[in-house]
Amino acid sequence: MKNIAKRRLWKYLFWFGPFLLVAGLTAGLVSQKWGVIPLAFLIPGIVIIGFWLIWQTQRTNWWGRRSTQAGTNALVATLAVLAILGLINFIGTRYHLRTDLTDTQLFTLAPQSRELVQSLQKPAKVWVFDVNRNPQDLELLENYRRLSSKFKFEFVDPQARPGLADKFGVKDYGEVYLESENKRQLVQMVNQNERLSEIRLTNRLQQITSTTTAKVYLLQGHGERQLAAGEGAISQAVQALSDKNFTTSALNLAEKSAVPDDAAVVIVAGAKKALFDNEVKALQTYLNRGGNLLLAIDPNTDPKLNSLLQQWGVRLDNRLAVDVSNNVGIGPAVALVTEYGQHPITKDFGNGISLYPLARPLEVTPVPGVESTTLIVTKPYPSSWAESDLQSENLQFNQGSDRKGPLTLGVALKRKLSAKPQPQPTPTPNPSPLPSPTTQSKASPSPTPPLPPSPTTELSPTSTESRLVVLGNSDFATDGLFQQQLNGDVFLNSVTWLSQQDQQPLSIRPKEVKNRRINITGTQANLLALSSLVILPLIGLAGAAVLWWKRR
Template sequence: MKNIPQKKLWKYLFWLGPFFIVAGLTAGLVAETWGVIPFVFLITGIVICGLWIVWQSQRSQWWQKRSTQAGTNAIVATLAVLVILGLINFLGTRYQLRTDLTEAQLFTLSPQSQELVRNLKQPVKIWVFDVIQNPQDRELLQNYRRKSSNFQFEYVDPQSRPGLAEKFGVKDYGEVYLESGERRQLVQAVNVNERLSEVRLTNKLQQITSDRTAKVYFLQGHGERPLDSGAGSISQALQALGDRNYNSSPLNLAENTKVPDDADVVVVAGPKRGLFDAEVKALQDYLNRGGNALLMIDPSTNPNLNSLLQEWGVRLDDRLAVDVSGAGVGLGPAAPIITDYGQHPITKDFGNGISFYRLARPLEITPVAGIESIPLLQTRPYPDSWAESDLQSEQLEFNPEKDLKGPLTLGVALSRKLPVTTETSANPTPTPTASPTPENQASPAPTPTPSPTPENQSSPAPTPTPSPTPENQASPTPTTTATPPTPENQASPTPTTTATPPTEQKSEQSAKESRLVVIGNSDFATNNIFQQQLNGDVFLNSVTWLSQQDQQPLSIRPKEPKNRRITLSTSQANLLTVFSLAILPLLGFVAAVFMWWKRR
């Protein structure tokens, strides 16, 4: 029999260590579960390798060699670098720090989207039925998911999961659906030319998580802005309201002299003719019972709303707001550029953003008790802006005697608390009672007089005789009167028989708020102008605040990527071709010949 030397035996036993390690890793990866067997293999292999290293160090003293120490240091340093890189990647995945350097913040969610996703109270999920995962769309969905764990998304191949596609009613590839509980809505259909839009996704997300639909009425019949498509219409504003789960309808107060009870907001958009007194009275009654209104009044018009506005401390200035600072962008002096906004929920996130108002009239605000007013839109100080009184002159110059120096207020938000009384009355029952004169009460004049009390009223009617006795005073002479019932534990010196009026419980007082926004311009909400700068945000945020839906976020709406394409006409393209192929090379050649001639 051939004997194996002991040294070679240890050498063969060493290979069992790597064998067990590889076997453990293979078993865990193949089974996709790290059970007992993979861990036994791994631990056995690691122990064998460790024993072999200890045995080798005692046998050959290789640990004390310089090469061994250098190699060990290199291994430790490499492992340390790998560990550090792993920790950096872990922290980067767990705590992300992102910086968007694009001008339009294309890779950052708008404040409205961020606030809406953070406030999600129930899980929502986006289903993208497509086989291609576009990186831009996936990045947008990941931005939403980073803001809340209640937001999830998944890409689905309709062919591989036909049951799910049939459940949502998928008709073609690229359809994106939003699901929340049992509610499902189609967001949009994406394709090569149209990617997933944050605007549509946020709007649908707001709709599907909202509990109610606000009703907005637009007053018609006085030359207001038309609601359908066309020149000077506000159809884009209505479409934007519909995207945010608002229901818009026209309102004619000449036919129905009362604002409907389901009206959350009434919008008066640029009336050219005056309202009837009955219509103004209907708007006043609507505001007095807790309604909300947005008044957009253009210059050179008289809507007959002075009595209504006077109650709120607002007066329409008949002059024209002039702003010469916008000449550089081609708007002209009659289109004030606004970058100064008030501290209000409507404009709180506007910062130094731009909104502009072609042909606007200033507003004069007077403090009124019980009404809180906050200016929303203010022009630049004089000499950049002023209120021009001469509307016929082509030369706009400041006249100290007639004109008003800036800054001018073009928009204001007002609110008023209204007490609401809820009373519960019992049926009147005639009972013999004693006419009470409460303890510690007295009449200023001790003359016995009848004090008639009207039915269902608790306060005595005014008479030429002294008024009812105040509380907490001494009564030297009791008086004989027919009065309402008094609290218990009070003395009555003179018993009489009276009919007890209805017993009234204590009224419950609750505060109800009425809101009003007045803007001296309606052009900013018209088609095409509505989508420029912050014009649409001013309108949408005003309606949102007026509807008193505090759960809806108020901030700048998501913006679409700006189109940076340069469109050249045929002549411009030909000129650019001549310059690039002939003139510029010729200039270079002439410069080179000149330099050669000079150095020759």
Template sequence: MKTLQPRSILLKYWRYLFWSGPILTVMGISAGMVSGGWTSIPLGLIISGIVIIGLWVVFLGRGGNSQQPQFWNRRSTQVSTNVLVSTIAVFVILGLINFMVSRHPTRIDLTEGQLFTLSPESQQVVQSSPAVKVWIFDSQQNSQDRDLLENYQRQNPKFSFEFVDPEANPGLANSFGIKNSGENRDVYLELQSSKRRQFVQSISPQTRLSENRITSGILQLTSDRRSKVYFLQGHGERSLDAGQGAISQAAQALKDKNFVGEPLNLGLTEKVPADAVAVMVVGPVRPLLEAETKALQDYLNQGGNLLVAVDPTIKSGLDNLLNLWGVKLDDRVVINASDRQVRGKGPTAVVIAQYGEHPITRDFRNSNSIYPLARPLEITPVPGVQSTPLLLTDPNSWAESNLKEQPLKLDGGDRPGPIALGAAFSRQVTPSAQPSPSVSPSPQASGSPSPSPSIAVSPSPSPTPSAAPFVQGARESRLIVFGNSSFATDGLFGQYLNGDVFVNSVSWLSQQEQQPLSIRPKDLKNRRIALTNEQASVLGFIALVAVPLLGLTSAGVVWWRRR
């Protein structure tokens, strides 16, 4: 019987011991990844496995049979080693490439219109901006919006964004004053250092995040200059401080929108301050003096913006100024005869559910806003003035001329609905250093009230045919008139869409949508090929029949010839 030497026994069974090497190595790698740290135990297992594999390779090359070539001298070993080394080299190269890409990411946009790349203006703005965060109050994360925000984040690591479900986190949503309505979802910018916040836009399935809005919002938020709006005082107007009939909530809402509201007394100053983006005349109870009216007219002639909200029976002293724009404050009171009446307010509390086609009310749809004790507007076309009714009453409502008559009903002297309670106006003006002409009634705007609805004269936001053409150096002056001021007072401001009507009006007056930074939208060109039915049939036959048949025929010919 042949006795095996210890060395022969070791070589014979060494191949079985080899498997402990890979097992120990895999155990060590798994332990290190699971524990999150490469401690002594995972490293010891990996080293033990590598040592066993190394010893196996060394002993495998020292065969005991002198008639057989040693392991390292075999041709199969050399070929296998070359393949193994090549494979390891490929993986190492790929690993190094991925490591470099992760440390220095670079994206190449090969689309013709650079659809997935920020414009140079946006890149410059976000790269130089401090830490800014975008809050999207939407439970659904739209992939298109996320890609746009990630593009901003690639330009500046200090730029961040977060999607927030307002229902799951109502406290955070309330701190921002979120009022998501319908399909609209609010988007805000926040400056991390000072926690200043800026409303960006509302998004919906039809309207996604806009690069122009985000970049312009970053510019406004990081700028030291904040837009100033002045509230006229001295005639019993609504107070900016909290109290009965005050508009402190409206002033705070404007502050949250990056506006600065300050009082203005034209009896103490000769003109409107030059830094005013808009002037508010909200709820006066005494008429303005002629000099004050002239100061407002001069301001409008220089491209200024004015909001007027006057309650019924009040003589504002602004009639001549408003006539130049083609609007008159009717002395009657609107009666709400529809089924949408406010409990405890009576028929003089008008509920508005119909709005004009205008940027201020574009997203309101059929939501309600409330206007207790409102007066109608009479709108007359004026050359060069673009007018758009904003708030339209129910057709069953009317303007009552005698509230003492009971029961209230539509009769002689009354004006049938629908009626405009608010309207927006704009015109092109050429600022000059010369004083404006004295305010006098416009011939186009004069005349007695018509019994027909005044909103019918200008139902479209498009300019009138006689509108003055745009000239070099011209600016746009804007005016908004409401026949009610109590809708913006504390208590009513937060109900329904009242606050949105007021804040949107101020935003439109400030002309913030006309930013000096203009980013053209990226258009996706249509590259589709239009095929006729015959062309589609031929193409389908070639792809599904001809090409596969040609391949099978070629394979059959090659097989036959080799046979």
């Protein structure tokens, strides 16, 4: 009887061991601290289980039993499965694999957003002052946070934290602020009808993290596109430049003798009248000292920039680019482009679409010291060609006067400052009204050394090259067309590349969510409900009844 009592006592002591082990593990996992209390449970539990295993082995050869071996194999297999599942969950937590199957990549950040967040040098945090966490806003912010540990966000109830709300100047629910170090900016207001926008968040993030502000001047006074809202204006393009942390200002070279020294980029968009000689000379001097120029020149216009363009090997074709391949109802006078050159401006365009109404082709001739890259190319003939008869309503290719496609509508060029401007390779009988210093030195037979450059033509010590982008159209950047397809990206990426801010991401801007709702009348809604809930089930039942009757 005493032996039986001792065996029962050991049996009860064994169950006390697993109990202590589970209690110690629970205490450590819940408190996340493996201090005295968890160890006080774990160590006795492990000791008791160990003594029980030794006692069982000496008493009954417990390890040699067939049931013990089977139970051990089952326990090892269970632990292996749990370990594999734990490893899978660990890998899934550390490494995310997401696939966006929507046609517009609705749940995927645009390349510009990804590049900007991944290149963050300073911490940035988004504060959403709202009571509720909208799932759509939360998903967008999570997409940003996954890309960089420097990006964080937080939802705040203004009533629960009035001090923080007063610090940001919050006046109403739904205000979203972006903070980086000591800088704060209002991103937007969110509500039930307007959710957090990737475009606004990315633009504000680029503004607040940028250390410099580039100055962009837009030439005026020759019929160029006006900057304020109106017919044929480029107010949307100007606003987009401001969103990308550029400072824009009008420039009238008829009132100033030179381009301002703080000009990062000068834009000539759609000049209809000829520039004065001193204005052309001012632009040439600006390029010679390391400036950057964007020329968007429409057909049937002559701004008298040929002397400047010939130094870069660019010639404006007076014909009109015709595209008869598009079937979207925009007419053959609108070039629909899906092919782009290999350049930072167009690197992520793929086969996206950009539109150029009434565009003129360009001809590019190689010039020593100038590196040129084609940006925009039309389709090959017979889809496109350069039409010489601009008055004809029936556009047909004329072998004698027209030129076969593909046509170049845009080109990007750059030149090292050490390389002096060269004249056009093919000499012209009439000398240029404004010859470059290089041309003058070659034409003069005098053995006297050339004079040193004047202070206005000295090369900028902060620039290593000058850049030029020439486009045969300015309509693509006007209000209404600017937001169509890739038109805005062509303009913004060109200005960004010209500004020589290599840290700025060049890519497609984020895109707004498209409204794909189906608008139907009440009668159509009732008919749809009736057909899906009554008519279709009745047809199925009738078909089943017919089959049953035939097989009966």
